Amino acid sequence: MMKAIEYLLSIDLNYIVIGLIAVFFTLEHLLSTQFSFTDRGKHFWNSFLFQIVFLIGNIFWAIAFVFCIEWLNQKEIGLFFLIEIPVWLKLILGVMLLDLATYWFHRISHLVPLIWRFHRVHHSDTTMDSSSYFRSHPIEVLFWFGSAPILMSAIFGFDLLTIGMYFLVATPFLVIEHSNLRFPSWSDKTIGLVFTTPNLHKIHHDQDQYYTDSNFADIFILWDRIFGTFKYKPAEEVKLGLVEFDEPKKQTFWYLIRSPFINIEKI
Ligand SMILES: [Zn+2]
Ligand SMILES: [Zn+2]
Numbered sequence: 027m028m029k030a031i032e033y034l035l036s037i038d039l040n041y042i043v044i045g046l047i048a049v050f051f052t053l054e055h056l057l058s059t060q061f062s063f064t065d066r067g068k069h070f071w072n073s074f075l076f077q078i079v080f081l082i083g084n085i086f087w088a089i090a091f092v093f094c095i096e097w098l099n100q101k102e103i104g105l106f107f108l109i110e111i112p113v114w115l116k117l118i119l120g121v122m123l124l125d126l127a128t129y130w131f132h133r134i135s136h137l138v139p140l141i142w143r144f145h146r147v148h149h150s151d152t153t154m155d156s157s158s159y160f161r162s163h164p165i166e167v168l169f170w171f172g173s174a175p176i177l178m179s180a181i182f183g184f185d186l187l188t189i190g191m192y193f194l195v196a197t198p199f200l201v202i203e204h205s206n207l208r209f210p211s212w213s214d215k216t217i218g219l220v221f222t223t224p225n226l227h228k229i230h231h232d233q234d235q236y237y238t239d240s241n242f243a244d245i246f247i248l249w250d251r252i253f254g255t256f257k258y259k260p261a262e263e264v265k266l267g268l269v270e271f272d273e274p275k276k277q278t279f280w281y282l283i284r285s286p287f288i289n290i291e292k293i
Pocket of ligand 2: 148204231
């Protein structure tokens with residue numbers, strides 16, 4: 027089992043992302059979709075440009091990130107160094123605790139106006155498909171990707187294997203959650219008791235702020251249920267995006283990348 031996990035973790039995450047996007051982008055072309063599109067190609071490239079900027083930034087950020095985690099591990103900082111715990115349990119707890127940290131970081135980004143300026147780029151999408159997975163401001167992604175695991179590693183003593191495991195589990199969830207496919211409502215009442223389903227994440231993308239400020243979790247919707255932010259409405263009633271970003275000129279890559287530095291009144 028550990029050998030299989032180690033093999034999966036040895037695969038570059040970028041290959042896994044490319045594979046997932048290729049599969050779901052094709053399925054969205056073949057199957058019945060939930061949201062309408064005028065130009066899927068344009069939407070894809072608009073989202074993909076965010077990933078290119080992120081990858082360039084990540085070349086430098088990843089070096090600092092690995093250095094920080096290895097330094098913390100060498101100094102044996104964190105709770106996991108104080109207790110004897112099997113590797114498999116450490117991995118499960120690591121994925122759960124990192125998802126819990128992401129839940130709170132995400133919740134804070136809706137509360138703090140300065141952070142929301144960056145996070146609203148992800149919410150501004152007026153339609154959605156699997157490529158919307160890429161659509162986040164690179165400054166936001168690099169900041170959260172780095173700081174949440176470093177902070178959690180300083181508290182719990184996570185190593186690079188545990189953090190790699192979290193990204194390995196979270197990435198398919200995030201791609202599928204944004205895919206423009208029809209998922210049955212029974213999945214929300216069964217799988218959705220514990221895990222974030224695509225319908226539940228789409229509620230988070232609703233224009234109505236009552237729903238935007240709900241269903242923050244990436245993997246375990248359990249966190250929203252525990253901390254009182256779980257909300258539900260049928261997927262077909264979801265209207266995506268943010269009213270203040272509705273105009274086509276506010277949906278271009280260049281506008282969105284500059285948007286955190288522009289005063290845009292919330293409607
Ligand atoms: Zn959000
Ligand atoms: Zn999303």
